[in-house]
Amino acid sequence: MRRHFGDRFGDGVLFGLTVLASLVAMALIVAIIYQVINGASLAVSTYGLSFLGHTTWNPVTNTYGAGSFIYGTLVTSGGALLLAAPLGIAIGLYLSLLASRRVGAVIGPLVELLAAIPSVILGLWGIVILGPFLRSSIESALHSALGWIPLFGQASLTGLGLFTAILILTIMALPIIASITRDLFLSVAPELKDGALALGVTRWEMVRGVVLSSTRPGIASACILGLSRALGEAIAVLQVIGGGSQSLIHGNLFANGDTLASRIASQILDNVTKLQTPSVFYLALILLVIELIVNLAARWIVHHYRLPDQAAT
Amino acid sequence: MSDLSPTRSPESNMDDSRSEADAVSMPLIAPLAAEQQSVSIETREVVFDLKDINVYYGTALALEGVTMQIYKNVITAMIGPSGCGKSTFVRSLNRMNDSIPGFRLTGNALYHGNDIYASSVDPVEVRRRIGMVFQKPNPFPKSIYDNVAWAPRILGMRSGLDERVEQALRGAALWDEVKDRLKRSALGLSGGQQQRLCIARSIAIEPDVLLLDEPASALDPIATASIEELMHQLKRDYTLVIVTHNMQQAARVAERTAFFSLEVSEGKRTGVLVEYDDTTKIFTRPSDKRTEDYVTGRFG
Ligand SMILES: Nc1ncnc2c1ncn2[C@@H]1O[C@H](COP(=O)(O)OP(=O)(O)O)[C@@H](O)[C@H]1O
Ligand SMILES: [Mg+2]
DSSP states (O other), X not given: OHHHHHHHXXXXXXXXXXXXXXXXXXXXXXXXXXXXXXXXXXXXXXXXXXXXXXXXXXXXTTBOOSHHHHHHHHHHHHHHHHHHHHHHHHHHHIIIIISOHHHHHHHHHHHHHHHHSXXXXXXXXXXXXXXXXIIIIXXXXXXXXXXXXXXXXXXXXXXXXXXXHHHHHHHHHHHHHHHHXXXXXXXXXXXXXXXXXXXXXXXXXXXXXXXXXXXXXXXXXXXHHHHHHHHHOOXXXXXXXXXXXXXXXXXXXXXXXXXXXXXXXXXXXXXXXXXXXXXXXXXXXXXXXXXXXXXXXXXXXXXXXXXXXXXXX | OGGGOOSOOTTGGGXXXXXXXXXXXXXXXXXXXXXXXXXXXXXXXEEEEEEEEEEEXXXXXXXXXXXXXXXXXXXXXXXXXXXXXXXXXXXXXXXXXXXXXXXXEEEEEEETTEETTSTTOOXXXXXXXXXXXXXXXXXXXXXXXXXXXXXXXXXXXXTTHHHHHHHHHHHTTOHHHHTTOTTSBGGGSOHHHHHHXXXXXXXXXXXXXXXXXXXXXXXXHHHHHHHHHHHHHHTTTSEEEXXXXXXXXXXXXXXXXXXXXEEEETTEEEEEEEEEEEHHHHHHSOSSHHHHHHHTTOOO
8 A cells, every 4th residue: 555655656756847847948948038039129129130131240339230140150050061961971871881890889989979079179179270271271272273263262361260160060060960860770670771682773772762761851850950059059160260340241261250159159248338238139039040940941851751641541 | 794694584484384274363272283293393494503502600500501403483482490591591592691791601502504602793683683572571661653663763674664563563463452552652551562562572673583581471361362372473474482481381382392400419500401392292291200290290
């Protein structure tokens, strides 16, 4: 009898705790969104939507606008996704299907360790080593060879800029995409792979036709997770992207830029004018909306790629 | 590998030296004897000529000294206790074992006179001609149509694809059940339908041989019966090798039966081919005591 009571009591406590935890999480989300909107209200009422298009941010002249940072965010995160997705998927394929067990056991954890490097350290490496290296070798070479393409303009003096930020973000998104897709590809039933190979197709045709095509929604989710990581990264980007108070909208990947997250991180403790903090909150609001759109897009993609009537009879 | 080409097309094959009686509605419990003894097995074309095949997984000898011939347009059954190497053996016939770490085969495995393990042979080409259906139905998570059309598309058989898909589905006795839902997912089919879809998928690329590894063991009796009936129809066009743990099934469908057993020596278990003969002989007058014990259910 007593045990019975104890069990029931335990159940009740467990139930209460889980409900409480969910409520706290929900309350936190609501509170944060409310406070971001509230904090931004002065800037929103002052600038309205023109804030989105205004491209300079200069506390000294009391001008604030998000245009440069929206642009920088899209360019760096998009660029990082463009590099990290194929690389990460290739690593995932290699680790799950091609590498011998011993090689996989070494490289797999190494890739995951990459995700464990604190971003501030990655940023430091970006300033001290990657930036100067890119400037002296890669950027100058690309500029002299392909300089007629606006993307490969004059390199900045420090080697910092959009391109360096893209590479740093690629390094951050890569382990996420690689490890998720590896697990995804490992989850494809061996019977399916055998079934394909038994039809006289090559390994690559099997990978494309069975492994990749049956995991498309998962691959898309992995890429979106990598993209979210890139969108939200502040410190490492702040360290390597250059920044500036002038308009940062330009086609040159090798020149300075800035992102929403990075500008939020660099400005939040300043309060030169009354509008500065509300403007920072406005940036935060924009970043939240972008993340929301990305997540909704992810849901849509997963839904859209669901196999024809997998659910149907 | 070009010299590995089968000497037939499904059409040319229909007027082979077979009695026509087995073409369509073969009764499930086949009247084997009457039909089979009409053509003596020695006159059949040999598809596989296997000499002293040993298969190793790492250092373990899984299969020892298998020597046998598999004949064209004949259903050959492999029976024997679990773990005696039946799957290992059939998977060796189309190099499906290649990807298993530690797999090694010695001996001479000739397919239409060509060594399929010769270093010049591309295993992809071998599998292109020697298809396989597995124990667990494994349709791709694609539509019914795409399950069948996928390999032909890749292999460059793009013209008349719709007809090819229909032919394959008819060949696998599935067409009438799925013709109205070709664009639906194959995963919505029943187990028996899925297995017939896997057979359709295999025959869509016009293979020469079809290997079936316990194709009905995951199915209910009705689905099993339809697979068995299908096999009788398929042997007109294909050479069939079926692994089964069900002796009645072997007796029902196969003309030739190979009995494999496990030999235990010094604690190592190795599969051997004990006896290979006409199915009727294996089940009524086996020449080996081990076969007799197994088919009469006295196997320990
Ligand atoms: N992939 C594998 N790796 C190592 N050993 C295997 C593998 N597949 C089968 N074996 C071994 O080979 C022997 C024969 O197995 P199998 O061919 O599956 O037998 P059956 O199909 O007759 O049940 C068994 O001892 C089994 O453990
Ligand atoms: Mg088996």
